[in-house]
Structure formats: structure tokens, C-alpha cells
Amino acid sequence: MSAMIEVRGVTKRFGDFTAVDRVDLHVAEGEFLTLLGPSGCGKTTLLRMLSGFETPTEGTLVIGGEDVTHLAPYRRNVNQVFQSYALFPHMTVEENIGFGLRMQKVPAEEAARRIAEVIDLVALKGFEQRKPHQLSGGQRQRVALARAIVPRPKVLLLDEPLSALDAKLRQQMQLELKRLQKHLGMTFVFVTHDQEEALTMSDRIAVFNRGRIEQIGSATEIYHKPCTAFVADFIGEANLLDAELVSRNGTTGRIRVEGGLELTLALSQWPQDHSRALVSIRPEKVLVSKSRIEAENVFQATVREELFQGVLDRLHLETGAGTRLTAVVANESAILEAIHAGDQVWCGLHVDDLIVVRPA
Amino acid sequence: MPTPVSSSSRFQLPSGLKLMNAALGGWTVLVFAFLYLPIAVLVIYSFNTSRLNIVWEGFTFDWYARVWQDTRLMRALQNSLIVATVTTTASVVIGTVGAWLLHRYRYRFSHAIQTLIAVPMIMPEIVMGISLLIFFTTLSVELGFFTVIVAHTTFCFPFVLVAVQARLHGLDPSLEEAALDLGATPIRAFWLVIVPCLKPAILSGGLMAFTLSMDELIVTFFTSSAQSATLPLLVFGMAKVGLNPMLNALSALFILATVAFVLFTEHLRRMSRR
Numbered sequence: 001m002s003a004m005i006e007v008r009g010v011t012k013r014f015g016d017f018t019a020v021d022r023v024d025l026h027v028a029e030g031e032f033l034t035l036l037g038p039s040g041c042g043k044t045t046l047l048r049m050l051s052g053f054e055t056p057t058e059g060t061l062v063i064g065g066e067d068v069t070h071l072a073p074y075r076r077n078v079n080q081v082f083q084s085y086a087l088f089p090h091m092t093v094e095e096n097i098g099f100g101l102r103m104q105k106v107p108a109e110e111a112a113r114r115i116a117e118v119i120d121l122v123a124l125k126g127f128e129q130r131k132p133h134q135l136s137g138g139q140r141q142r143v144a145l146a147r148a149i150v151p152r153p154k155v156l157l158l159d160e161p162l163s164a165l166d167a168k169l170r171q172q173m174q175l176e177l178k179r180l181q182k183h184l185g186m187t188f189v190f191v192t193h194d195q196e197e198a199l200t201m202s203d204r205i206a207v208f209n210r211g212r213i214e215q216i217g218s219a220t221e222i223y224h225k226p227c228t229a230f231v232a233d234f235i236g237e238a239n240l241l242d243a244e245l246v247s248r249n250g251t252t253g254r255i256r257v258e259g260g261l262e263l264t265l266a267l268s269q270w271p272q273d274h275s276r277a278l279v280s281i282r283p284e285k286v287l288v289s290k291s292r293i294e295a296e297n298v299f300q301a302t303v304r305e306e307l308f309q310g311v312l313d314r315l316h317l318e319t320g321a322g323t324r325l326t327a328v329v330a331n332e333s334a335i336l337e338a339i340h341a342g343d344q345v346w347c348g349l350h351v352d353d354l355i356v357v358r359p360a
Numbered sequence: 361m362p363t364p365v366s367s368s369s370r371f372q373l374p375s376g377l378k379l380m381n382a383a384l385g386g387w388t389v390l391v392f393a394f395l396y397l398p399i400a401v402l403v404i405y406s407f408n409t410s411r412l413n414i415v416w417e418g419f420t421f422d423w424y425a426r427v428w429q430d431t432r433l434m435r436a437l438q439n440s441l442i443v444a445t446v447t448t449t450a451s452v453v454i455g456t457v458g459a460w461l462l463h464r465y466r467y468r469f470s471h472a473i474q475t476l477i478a479v480p481m482i483m484p485e486i487v488m489g490i491s492l493l494i495f496f497t498t499l500s501v502e503l504g505f506f507t508v509i510v511a512h513t514t515f516c517f518p519f520v521l522v523a524v525q526a527r528l529h530g531l532d533p534s535l536e537e538a539a540l541d542l543g544a545t546p547i548r549a550f551w552l553v554i555v556p557c558l559k560p561a562i563l564s565g566g567l568m569a570f571t572l573s574m575d576e577l578i579v580t581f582f583t584s585s586a587q588s589a590t591l592p593l594l595v596f597g598m599a600k601v602g603l604n605p606m607l608n609a610l611s612a613l614f615i616l617a618t619v620a621f622v623l624f625t626e627h628l629r630r631m632s633r634r
Contacts, residue, residue: 051537051541052540052541053537053540072540073537073540073541074540074541074542074543074544074545074546074549078541079541079542080537080538080541082534082537082538083534084532084534086532086534086535086537086538087538088535088538088539088553088556088557089557090556090557090559099539099542099544099552100542100543103542103543103544103548104543147538147542148541148542151542151543
């Protein structure tokens with residue numbers, strides 16, 4: 001697949017503040033890419049440069065083979081779904097959706113047909129003559145979406161479009177957006193700070209932090225093989241532990257983590273020429289049981305605290321050596337045993353679940 | 361949409377507060393009497409047969425007929441309407457476009473411009489009148505409709521600008537971006553999206569400009585010629601000679617027009633909200 005978007009060494013500064021810092025990014029045609037990061041990380045600024053509302057301080061932006069770095073927003077073949085939806089309050093649903101076609105001077109007959117098509121696609125039949133203020137949040141969201149896709153842009157940019165919806169509706173819209181994107185075969189660039197949203201919908205996720213892309217990859221790559229402490233901590237949860245290499249034994253190595261616990265990990269990921277590194281362990285990878293566990297790493301710990309969270313049970317553990325770890329287990333009836341604060345438990349960790357990450 | 365007041369929000373006042381409440385009610389009546397009694401008297405005496413505003417002799421429509429027949433008054437009214445209409449149009453255009461440009465783009469002297477625009481609103485009219493007169497005579501511009509309209513626009517457009525600016529502050533900045541994103545040039549985005557959103561502010565600002573221009577006296581006095589004399593100017597001249605029930609009738613007509621105008625714009629506003 002050819003690259004639909006190429007971002008080459010793009011930097012954006014606002015005065016002394018560098019919002020986007022030398023970012024390189026390729027987005028394939030028909031790909032669903034998510035820019036994920038905390039607020040102020042530069043993801044929205046990058047999106048606004050793609051739509052043309054900001055101009056890069058340095059670097060080049062290419063969309064569909066055309067250099068658009070300095071092209072005005074109204075000359076770009078991209079459309080955006082705004083966080084506030086930005087529906088024109090004085091126009092009906094139909095007029096809102098048809099605005100782009102009107103600007104392109106599409107003949108009335110064709111425009112009417114395309115508007116009807118897209119209204120069907122986003123399930124807004126019967127609402128054509130309503131004004132935005134007569135619609136629910138979810139319906140407004142659909143109008144904003146329909147308005148942005150009806151001119152058939154090369155790229156659809158979405159700026160946290162689901163953040164104003166309640167949790168149930170948000171999940172439903174996530175699926176619908178994904179389905180729509182597949183159906184249209186359109187390139188989507190989606191901005192969010194919600195990791196769950198990113199994991200659910202994206203082909204690839206670019207994790208942003210302080211104006212830079214920390215890591216880019218599929219949802220599973222990002223989740224299972226985080227490169228940096230920031231990624232490990234931002235997507236899902238992580239026990240981040242300082243570790244020191246104690247001994248090497250073929251493909252595995254023995255490390256001592258903060259607090260004193262000794263663990264075995266795969267040596268291939270240990271940075272060469274370093275005796276210390278940061279290790280990330282996902283809480284759900286920590287196996288916990290009252291009986292002895294089969295795993296490469298087995299140790300005992302005391303449950304300091306138990307937080308019942310419905311589906312999950314969160315345990316704060318402290319090993320005999322004094323290392324603190326958080327573990328997440330399915331609730332007690334699912335694992336057929338009750339674990340409570342004060343209990344002595346066996347813990348297990350597989351070699352592959354110890355991930356070495358770059359410090360933030 | 362107005363929400364109905366629920367009956368549970370009504371409550372019984374304790375007796376001590378009842379007296380207080382009655383006193384407040386009385387005070388309110390007094391305030392309204394102070395505001396509206398002179399106007400009521402003025403309207404009543406416009407139907408008085410007597411030339412004097414102090415004794416009631418009988419009912420007549422005569423003064424209204426005389427107003428209608430007085431060519432000088434009618435001419436002045438026509439002048440006033442021309443001046444107010446052109447002034448309002450110019451003020452709406454300058455005020456709206458100016459507010460948008462100041463809101464949307466950053467200029468080096470934005471802040472100074474903002475302050476300078478507000479000055480004509482608070483400048484004593486006598487100062488404005490004299491300075492404009494000096495200005496026009498220096499440029500040897502002949503006094504007439506043109507000079508009156510220019511003078512009126514100078515102090516009327518800031519009211520439109522301020523009203524529109526207030527509205528712009530509450531407007532979602534994404535609206536313009538959405539229009540640009542969908543292929544509208546900045547000018548089309550302004551005309552097709554921003555202006556419709558500003559309609560209530562433009563309407564109220566324009567109304568303000570029209571009213572101000574209609575009853576302006578001092579600046580007009582300095583900048584008009586005999587041909588372009590407005591109604592307030594003529595009325596002022598007539599009143600100096602002596603009060604005349606014709607002026608009462610004229611005032612009553614003005615009140616009627618104002619009320620009709622306010623009701624009409626309120627109606628328009630309700631329609632546009634639908």
C-alpha cells in the first residue's frame with residue numbers, strides 16, 4: 001500500500017513552546033491510525049497541521065502525493081470531524097451535510113443523491129429537516145461525520161469526536177466508526193487521549209508524548225511490547241521497576257529489581273553495555289494463587305491491600321524481599337479462590353512478561 | 361425556551377417580611393410612575409383642544425392632522441429617516457466586519473484600536489460636533505446629508521461593533537474552521553456561517569444605531585445644512601419659540617412607532633429562533 005500521508009521532520013513551535021518536535025510519520029491508504037497521548041502532547045497540533053489550520057515551523061507534509069505544507073485548508077482534500085462537532089446552527093441537517101458539496105459546486109441532482117446516500121449510511125433518515133439544536137448528542141455526532149465524509153476526502157481527520165458522548169454510546173460509536181471506515185476504505189487519522197478507544201479501533205497507534213512519537217505500532221504491539229516507560233504506563237497499567245543485571249545464563253539473565261526480588265528474563269532485550277535498566281510488568285501478567293504456581297519465576301508475597309473492582313480484583317503485593325507489585329486477577333468466583341488483604345500468596349511470572357523499557 | 365415556574369417555588373412570606381414586601385411594591389410603583397407619568401401626560405395633552413398644556417378643554421385629533429400637513433415637519437422627518445437608515449446600514453457593515461477582523465486576526469495595535477473605537481461612544485457630543493465641523497470645513501466639504509451621515513456613523517458603528525464582538529466571544533471557533541475545512545474561502549465562510557450566527561447581535565446593534573441616529577441633536581446641529589436638518593433639530597427650534605400641542609402629537613406618534621418597532625423586532629427574533 002502506498003503512503004497517503006507523509007509527515008517529514010515536522011516541527012511546530014508556539015513562541016518558546018515546541019508543540020510538535022521533529023515528527024516523521026507515514027500513514028498508508030485506507031489505514032486507521034490513531035494519535036494517542038495525554039492532553040498537551042502535540043497530537044491535536046499535528047492534526048491541525050494536516051487540516052491546514054496550523055502551518056509547520058519546519059518540515060514537510062504530503063497528502064496523496066501532493067505537498068500541502070503551505071496549502072490553505074479550503075484547498076485541501078481532507079475533512080475534519082471536530083470535537084465540538086461545529087455544526088452550523090442555522091442550517092438543517094441536510095444543509096449542514098450538503099455544505100461541502102455546495103462549496104465544490106456539485107450539481108444539485110448529484111448532491112441530493114449523495115446527501116441521501118450518506119444520511120442512509122449514518123442512520124439519520126427522517127431527521128433531514130431538523131436543526132442541530134433539535135438533535136441528541138449522538139445524532140449531532142453522526143451529522144458531523146456525514147458532513148465530513150460526503151465530499152469524499154482522501155483523508156478523514158477526527159479530533160476526539162467521541163469525547164462528548166456517554167460511555168455506552170461511545171462504545172457503540174467506536175464500532176460504528178470502525179465499520180464505516182472499512183466500508184468506505186478511507187484513510188482515518190483519529191486523535192484521542194482514551195487508550196481503550198485507541199486499542200479498539202486502530203490499525204496502528206502512534207503514542208505521543210511531549211511533541212514526539214514515543215512508539216508506533218499495532219494495538220497488540222503497543223500493549224505487549226512497549227518500548228518506553230511512558231508507553232507502558234500510559235497504555236494499560238505497568239509495574240515499572242528499576243533492575244540490575246546479576247548474572248547471565250545463555251539466553252536468560254538474572255536480575256535484581258528494586259526492593260530485592262530476583263527474577264529471570266530473556267536476555268535478548270537487555271540493553272548491551274548496561275548493568276541497569278527499567279523493567280515493565282503488566283499487573284494482569286502477575287499470576288497469583290494460594291497454592292504453588294508453575295512459572296519460570298515463582299516467589300511468595302503478602303497481600304497488603306485488596307481493591308474489588310467488579311470484574312477485576314486489584315491486589316497490592318509485597319514480596320518477602322520487600323518489592324512492591326500490583327497484580328490484577330479475575331474476581332474470586334472466576335479463579336475459584338478468595339484472596340484477601342493479609343493473605344500469603346504464591347506469585348508467578350513468565351520470562352516473556354518481563355519487558356525492558358527505555359526510561360521516560 | 362422559557363421554563364414554567366413550578367408552583368412549589370411560591371412560598372408564604374413571614375409577617376415581618378410582608379410589610380417589607382408591600383413597601384417594595386409601593387416603591388416599584390413610584391419608580392414606574394416617575395418614568396411613565398410625564399409620557400402619559402404628554403400623550404393625553406396631544407388630544408387637547410387648548411393650545412396650553414395645563415388646561416383640558418376638549419378632545420381633538422386636530423394636532424395630529426396639523427403635524428401631517430406641516431411640510432417643514434414632514435420634510436425633517438424624511439431627512440431623519442434617510443440619515444438614520446443610511447447611518448444604520450453603514451454602521452452595521454463597518455461594525456460587523458470590524459468586529460470580525462479584530463476578533464479573528466491579531467494586529468500589532470489590536471488593543472489600541474479597541475480603545476480608540478470605544479472613545480466616540482463616551483466622547484461628549486459637543487466635542488464631537490465641533491471637531492467634525494472643523495474637520496469638514498478644513499477639507500472644504502459642504503455640509504449636508506453626507507456630513508451628517510458620516511458624523512452619525514462615527515458614533516453609531518462602535519455600538520454595533522461592541523454588540524457583535526460580545527457575540528463573537530461566545531461563538532465556537534471551530535465553526536469557521538469547519539466551513540474552511542469543507543472548502544469555503546474565508547469570505548464565503550464569513551458570509552455563509554459567521555454572519556448568520558451573528559444575526560441577533562447585528563439586529564440589536566443596528567437597532568441601537570438607528571435609535572441613536574434618530575434622536576441625535578448636538579452633532580447634527582454642527583454638521584447639517586438647512587436642507588438636511590433632522591427632526592430633533594427642528595423640534596428643538598420649535599420648542600425654543602414655545603411649546604405647542606403639535607409637538608405632543610409628534611411625540612406620541614414617535615412613541616407609537618418605537619413600540620411597534622420593538623414588538624416587530626421581538627417578533628423577528630422569535631421567528632429566527634424557530
